[in-house]
Structure formats: C-alpha cells, structure tokens
Amino acid sequence: DQGNGTDNSVLTKTRSRTQRPPLYKVLLLNDDYTPMEFVVHILERFFGLNHAQAFEIMLTVHKKGLAVVGVFSFEVAETKVAQVMDFARRHQHPLQCTMEKE
Numbered sequence: 235d236q237g238n239g240t241d242n243s244v245l246t247k248t249r250s251r252t253q254r255p256p257l258y259k260v261l262l263l264n265d266d267y268t269p270m271e272f273v274v275h276i277l278e279r280f281f282g283l284n285h286a287q288a289f290e291i292m293l294t295v296h297k298k299g300l301a302v303v304g305v306f307s308f309e310v311a312e313t314k315v316a317q318v319m320d321f322a323r324r325h326q327h328p329l330q331c332t333m334e335k336e
C-alpha cells in the first residue's frame with residue numbers, strides 16, 4: 235500500500251493487438267481473346283492449382299468478369315502479377331492480372 239488512499243488491488247491490463255502484415259488479393263480479369271486453355275495453364279503454373287481448380291477459376295472469370303486467384307503478402311502478390319503479365323505478353327494475349335489490398 236502506498237498509504238495514500240489508492241486501491242492497489244486494481245490492476246489494469248492493456249491488451250496489445252498482434253500486428254499482421256497486410257494481405258493482397260490477386261485478381262484475374264476476363265477478356266474476349268485469351269484462350270481458355272492458356273488461362274488454365276497460367277493458373278496451374280504460377281498459382282500451384284491442380285487442373286480442376288484451375289479450370290473452375292478460369293470459368294468463374296469467364297462468366298463473372300473477374301475472380302480472386304489467391305491472397306498473398308505484398309511481395310508475393312507483386313511477383314505473381316508480374317509473372318502472369320509477362321507470360322501473357324510474351325504469348326501476345328491481352329490477359330490482365332492485378333492486385334488489391336484486402
């Protein structure tokens with residue numbers, strides 16, 4: 235006791251919030267020209283999806299206009315986008331891939 239009338243039995247704990255790094259969604263956009271098989275190939279090659287998963291996401295993009303392919307740290311998302319855009323450009327397909335903060 236500090237002898238000054240303060241209640242030493244009351245302890246206040248401040249809960250510290252765990253810091254998590256921001257995550258980024260990688261999005262694939264539809265277009266009228268990129269072949270479906272090419273998109274499936276990209277999803278298998280750069281996102282480690284099996285053929286069925288890749289086909290399903292490709293079809294979602296085709297029907298809805300876009301889909302989230304995966305969620306990653308900034309650096310990984312940036313790398314995936316660059317790999318997809320580079321591969322599409324080298325094959326002269328207009329496929330677009332972007333990222334956005336979750």
Ligand code: TYC
Nearest residue numbers: 263264265268269270295296
């Ligand atoms: N719409 C394209 C076609 O009919 C297929 C396609 C799917 C293109 C997904 C882009 O991200 C894409 N050939």
